[in-house]
Amino acid sequence: xxxxxxxxxxxxxxxxxxxxxxxxxxxxxxxxxxxxxxxQATGDDLHDNGMTYKEIGALIDVxxxxxxxxAKGIVRPVRDNAKAKRKSGEKxxxxxE
Numbered sequence: 339x340x341x342x343x344x345x346x347x348x349x350x351x352x353x354x355x356x357x358x359x360x361x362x363x364x365x366x367x368x369x370x371x372x373x374x375x376x377x378q379a380t381g382d383d384l385h386d387n388g389m390t391y392k393e394i395g396a397l398i399d400v401x402x403x404x405x406x407x408x409a410k411g412i413v414r415p416v417r418d419n420a421k422a423k424r425k426s427g428e429k430x431x432x433x434x435e
Contacts, residue, residue, distance in 0.1 A: 346359060
């Protein structure tokens with residue numbers, strides 16, 4: 339990945355590089371979402387094929403719980419849980435309860 343980014347600075351004019359970097363930043367939210375979905379699917383596949391979330395977490399140096407969240411597509415577990423409760427009409431719990 340770093341090599342691909344470094345390649346953005348090779349053999350071009352500063353104007354061309356500026357345009358390419360601007361396009362990259364413009365497309366970044368979509369690219370980021372796509373990479374996140376690919377990681378989620380791969381984590382889910384690893385779990386479906388017998389790896390524990392603890393083992394998956396060890397691959398990327400995160401906790402078992404975070405590995406589970408990644409594989410399930412949970413980005414912000416506390417916030418997502420509160421949103422789900424609001425949508426269902428259930429009152430979210432206050433912090434510390």
